[in-house]
Amino acid sequence: MSNQKTIPQEIKKAWENKKGPVVFTTVSADSEPNSIYATCVSLYQENSIIVANNYFDKTIKNIEAGSLGSILFITGDDKAYQIKGSIEHVTNGAAYDNMKSWNPERLPGVGAAIIAIEEIYCGAEKLL
Ligand SMILES: Cc1cc2nc3c(=O)[nH]c(=O)nc-3n(C[C@H](O)[C@H](O)[C@H](O)COP(=O)(O)O)c2cc1C
Numbered sequence: 001m002s003n004q005k006t007i008p009q010e011i012k013k014a015w016e017n018k019k020g021p022v023v024f025t026t027v028s029a030d031s032e033p034n035s036i037y038a039t040c041v042s043l044y045q046e047n048s049i050i051v052a053n054n055y056f057d058k059t060i061k062n063i064e065a066g067s068l069g070s071i072l073f074i075t076g077d078d079k080a081y082q083i084k085g086s087i088e089h090v091t092n093g094a095a096y097d098n099m100k101s102w103n104p105e106r107l108p109g110v111g112a113a114i115i116a117i118e119e120i121y122c123g124a125e126k127l128l
Pocket of ligand 1: 034
């Protein structure tokens with residue numbers, strides 16, 4: 001998977017209307033899936049999602065091992081969207097500074113996981 005895309009307007013609206021934490025899934029080098037809840041998330045530059053690394057443990061190991069990732073969220077009107085893509089974890093630079101600007105100060109915010117938007121699904125339907 002590689003081919004980063006701009007989020008379509010319709011899905012941007014769905015993202016703005018999401019309810020509850022998102023589910024962020026990675027996979028280990030030996031294919032063990034790992035899902036976490038994340039509330040400290042933001043759309044970044046229209047083509048990525050940032051998840052603040054406040055407490056990543058298995059998640060950071062998986063990212064460092066080269067995992068792809070998925071972000072699953074549900075809207076106020078119960079439509080589920082899944083965004084998939086490659087992940088980069090940064091501890092300085094523009095994306096890190098962006099994360100620091102909205103991540104609550106009381107949380108560690110040790111890094112920013114940047115999930116490139118490469119595929120988007122709504123249920124089984126592939127939108128992008
Ligand atoms: C509702 C909820 C929201 C959470 N949001 C975040 C978050 O935004 N960032 C983060 O690093 N951990 C967050 N966590 C903690 C992770 O879900 C998870 O416990 C942590 O990454 C360690 O799990 P791991 O070993 O699978 O990485 C949240 C937990 C809950 C229950």
